[in-house]
Amino acid sequence: MSPSTSSSNEQNGIYPPQENGSVDPLSLLNSEKAVQELAMQPTVQGTDDHLIEFSEALRTVAKALRQVAEGKASAQIEAAEWKRKYELERARNRQLENKVQHPVLSNEAGEQSERCCGENGICCHEVLRDGHSFNSGNSKLSKKASFKLSWFCKGENSDQHKHDIVSFEKGNITTAERSSKQISLKWESPPQTVLIMSKPDSTTVRILCADMVRWLKEQRKLNIYVEPRVKSELLTESSFYNFVQTWKDDEEISLLHMKVDLIVTLGGDGTVLWAARKFKGPVPPIVPFSLGSLGFMTPFYSEHYKESLTSILHGPISITLRHRLQCHVIRDAAKSEHDTEESVLVLNEVTIDRGISSFLTNLECYCDSTFVTCVQGDGLILSTTSGSTAYSLAAGGSMVHPQVPGMLFTPICPHSLSFRPLIFPEHVTLRVQVPFNSRGNAWVSFDGKDRKQLAPGDALVCSMAPWPVPTACRVDSTSDFLHSIQNGLHWNLRKTQLSDGPRDT
Numbered sequence: 001m002s003p004s005t006s007s008s009n010e011q012n013g014i015y016p017p018q019e020n021g022s023v024d025p026l027s028l029l030n031s032e033k034a035v036q037e038l039a040m041q042p043t044v045q046g047t048d049d050h051l052i053e054f055s056e057a058l059r060t061v062a063k064a065l066r067q068v069a070e071g072k073a074s075a076q077i078e079a080a081e082w083k084r085k086y087e088l089e090r091a092r093n094r095q096l097e098n099k100v101q102h103p104v105l106s107n108e109a110g111e112q113s114e115r116c117c118g119e120n121g122i123c124c125h126e127v128l129r130d131g132h133s134f135n136s137g138n139s140k141l142s143k144k145a146s147f148k149l150s151w152f153c154k155g156e157n158s159d160q161h162k163h164d165i166v167s168f169e170k171g172n173i174t175t176a177e178r179s180s181k182q183i184s185l186k187w188e189s190p191p192q193t194v195l196i197m198s199k200p201d202s203t204t205v206r207i208l209c210a211d212m213v214r215w216l217k218e219q220r221k222l223n224i225y226v227e228p229r230v231k232s233e234l235l236t237e238s239s240f241y242n243f244v245q246t247w248k249d250d251e252e253i254s255l256l257h258m259k260v261d262l263i264v265t266l267g268g269d270g271t272v273l274w275a276a277r278k279f280k281g282p283v284p285p286i287v288p289f290s291l292g293s294l295g296f297m298t299p300f301y302s303e304h305y306k307e308s309l310t311s312i313l314h315g316p317i318s319i320t321l322r323h324r325l326q327c328h329v330i331r332d333a334a335k336s337e338h339d340t341e342e343s344v345l346v347l348n349e350v351t352i353d354r355g356i357s358s359f360l361t362n363l364e365c366y367c368d369s370t371f372v373t374c375v376q377g378d379g380l381i382l383s384t385t386s387g388s389t390a391y392s393l394a395a396g397g398s399m400v401h402p403q404v405p406g407m408l409f410t411p412i413c414p415h416s417l418s419f420r421p422l423i424f425p426e427h428v429t430l431r432v433q434v435p436f437n438s439r440g441n442a443w444v445s446f447d448g449k450d451r452k453q454l455a456p457g458d459a460l461v462c463s464m465a466p467w468p469v470p471t472a473c474r475v476d477s478t479s480d481f482l483h484s485i486q487n488g489l490h491w492n493l494r495k496t497q498l499s500d501g502p503r504d505t
């Protein structure tokens, strides 16, 4: 604005913004005065309604300007008060810092620390007493309430919860490490033995399996295990496959994890589930080749198996650690703990449904010992995050990245308008019970297999298993997951909107 325009505006009571962009309240008041004066000027006799309307509008503008000016003035007073308080506080803190040379953490606090810190916890005063905090010269730290964080591990064999490390910095809680990082596997000695598990009744799979066995033996000098069925198939083809090893009974299967370095699956997701089911304890890393229609957990292309296996045998490999659920059926009829059935590990989910019964399923659900809800509908799915894209998804559950540790609680056709699916943290134990007064039986199935009947009074108890299923990634766990939902499920596929048409102006 030129100086001449500026001064003529000032004469009319219109004032420019100040240098810092704010408007001076005094100038606003002057503007208001000018507008009011204009509004108060007598109207010429016989003026039409437009002039009356115009003066009304001017009055409204004047009122608004006054309110702005008042608000601005009070904000400035408040700001000045805050500034004064801040300066005072700063001066007081400076004084304290100068005075206090050695912040004192009393002996009492030290003794207390020894008394209260257990094996699985961190006390904040331990951190306050370390070199950095102790010498920081801020006596305020010693006044901070002492507390302890601890975590609970179920049994010696389960160390899954120990991955979560919570740390303190000057008594403030920060998460130092989270459990779901991208895991990388490096071989310390070359892999020697490979187990191949393949989908039955498929010619493509049979041909590929025979080719892979030959290549692994001749080119890589590896020991090969296959299922008894596959060994017979290979031997019908040629006696060359005599070297291939297999097992006779369940006891031998239970020892497989100690002999096998790597499992290769040839099939779809069902074959990965099949392979995982064979291992009731630790599972060697699985390399899943896709020979099915969907292949959510099978990122490797069978056409490139030689390149993929060469790179995997060399390492390092990105791994997705897929959590499993440990499921226990507890019969009401069981007279003692020893009567309970063997637990089943699931990679996708355990489903409790109405089976062939035409009655509404009635299931009482508890998380640890807290009542959660009563499911009245077709049933309930307790799913892992890997299984979140399987049956749980079809029942309206969320899709969850497989490295997120949690349990999905997804109802099947609930007869209620407000039953949304839940996700529980990994450390809980869920119990689903068929009430004694239930009209019918319920049915439980594990990864879509092994159906069992649950009579009134029977329950299913489910918690996170200590043995996950490590599956090799083609890229890494996030890229593979996104690739699966985009290419397998066509997630959020929509034609891109054209760039022509109306726009924001």
Ligand SMILES: NC(=O)c1ccc[n+]([C@@H]2O[C@H](COP(=O)([O-])OP(=O)(O)OC[C@H]3O[C@@H](n4cnc5c(N)ncnc54)[C@H](O)[C@@H]3O)[C@@H](O)[C@H]2O)c1
Residues within 6 Å of the ligand: 268, 269, 270, 271, 273, 292, 293, 294, 295, 296, 297, 348, 349, 386, 387, 388, 389, 390, 391, 392, 394, 446, 447, 448
């Ligand atoms: N309505 C449904 O969507 C429904 C019904 C029953 C079972 N299932 C799923 O089928 C699984 C058993 O698989 P199967 O191959 O032995 O039986 P199946 O041959 O009947 O295949 C079921 C389909 O589910 C897919 N699938 C399996 N696990 C998956 C996962 N983690 N993410 C995405 N898709 C997955 C498979 O690729 C396959 O296309 C069960 O664990 C259950 O999750 C789904």
Ligand SMILES: Nc1ncnc2c1ncn2[C@@H]1O[C@H](COP(=O)(O)OP(=O)(O)OP(=O)(O)O)[C@@H](O)[C@H]1O
Residues within 6 Å of the ligand: 197, 198, 199, 200, 227, 267, 268, 269, 270, 271, 272, 274, 291, 292, 293, 294, 295
């Ligand atoms: N080695 C095996 N022995 C016996 N049954 C198996 C074996 N591998 C897979 N199955 C079963 O065969 C069925 C089909 O397997 P899978 O899902 O791998 O193939 P698919 O149905 O062709 O794949 P997709 O589901 O992606 O189309 C599943 O029910 C699975 O349990």
